[in-house]
Amino acid sequence: GEDVEQSLFLSVREGDSSVINCTYTDSSSTYLYWYKQEPGAGLQLLTYIFSNMDMKQDQRLTVLLNKKDKHLSLRIADTQTGDSAIYFCAGMNSGYSTLTFGKGTMLLVSP
Amino acid sequence: DVKVTQSSRYLVKRTGEKVFLECVQDMDHENMFWYRQDPGLGLRLIYFSYDVKMKEKGDIPEGYSVSREKKERFSLILESASTNQTSMYLCASITSGTSYVEQYFGPGTRLTVT
Numbered sequence: 469g470e471d472v473e474q475s476l477f478l479s480v481r482e483g484d485s486s487v488i489n490c491t492y493t494d495s496s497s498t499y500l501y502w503y504k505q506e507p508g509a510g511l512q513l514l515t516y517i518f519s520n521m522d523m524k525q526d527q528r529l530t531v532l533l534n535k536k537d538k539h540l541s542l543r544i545a546d547t548q549t550g551d552s553a554i555y556f557c558a559g560m561n562s563g564y565s566t567l568t569f570g571k572g573t574m575l576l577v578s579p
Numbered sequence: 580d581v582k583v584t585q586s587s588r589y590l591v592k593r594t595g596e597k598v599f600l601e602c603v604q605d606m607d608h609e610n611m612f613w614y615r616q617d618p619g620l621g622l623r624l625i626y627f628s629y630d631v632k633m634k635e636k637g638d639i640p641e642g643y644s645v646s647r648e649k650k651e652r653f654s655l656i657l658e659s660a661s662t663n664q665t666s667m668y669l670c671a672s673i674t675s676g677t678s679y680v681e682q683y684f685g686p687g688t689r690l691t692v693t
Contacts, residue, residue: 472621476619498680499680501681509686509687510669510684510685510686510687511622511669511684512684513681513682516681556621556622558622560680565610565673565680565682566612566624566627566637567612567622567624567671567682568624569614569621569622569623570621571619571620571621572621
């Protein structure tokens with residue numbers, strides 16, 4: 469089945485850009501997602517990219533997809549303290565639309 | 580507005596008890612999912628259901644069962660709770676057959692088994 473890997477921790481200063489990286493194994497994933505989880509809360513969908521796209525931009529968020537290397541990244545421009553959270557990448561498996569998640573990257577933004 | 584609700588935010592149970600976690604969605608979605616979330620392990624799929632009375636095992640079904648008697652409700656059952664089932668449990672739902680697919684998550688139930 470799908471395997472998704474992420475680095476576990478990232479620390480940046482307020483105003484800097486953050487880049488969270490993810491690698492996956494299943495090239496048949498139709499959609500790839502980024503979710504955000506704030507402390508004590510459920511998962512919030514941040515953005516997604518369809519597998520035939522290379523890039524998607526949504527306000528401060530930029531998703532890059534390198535299908536050849538099976539690498540997905542999320543860039544957050546002008547990172548704010550409110551962006552501190554755990555970020556999960558996930559690939560959607562064909563068939564029943566199950567998601568395989570990475571272990572999550574904890575982003576810590578310091579003032 | 581899309582809504583997935585879970586019956587409890589926090590639950591404390593004793594080892595050996597039978598535990599029911601309830602999930603309800605109001606979006607008429609066909610597919611529903613139960614995940615558990617543990618620090619350093621991310622989210623892992625326990626069971627999912629693609630229709631009423633239909634269920635499929637996920638990656639870690641051992642020690643769990645599920646029930647889907649109505650389309651809007653998906654229950655996770657711990658037949659005999661154990662301490663290694665202490666975790667955050669997240670329910671999700673999705674509609675099938677659309678060009679864009681998104682899973683909607685409930686707020687989670689933090690279960691502690693003592």
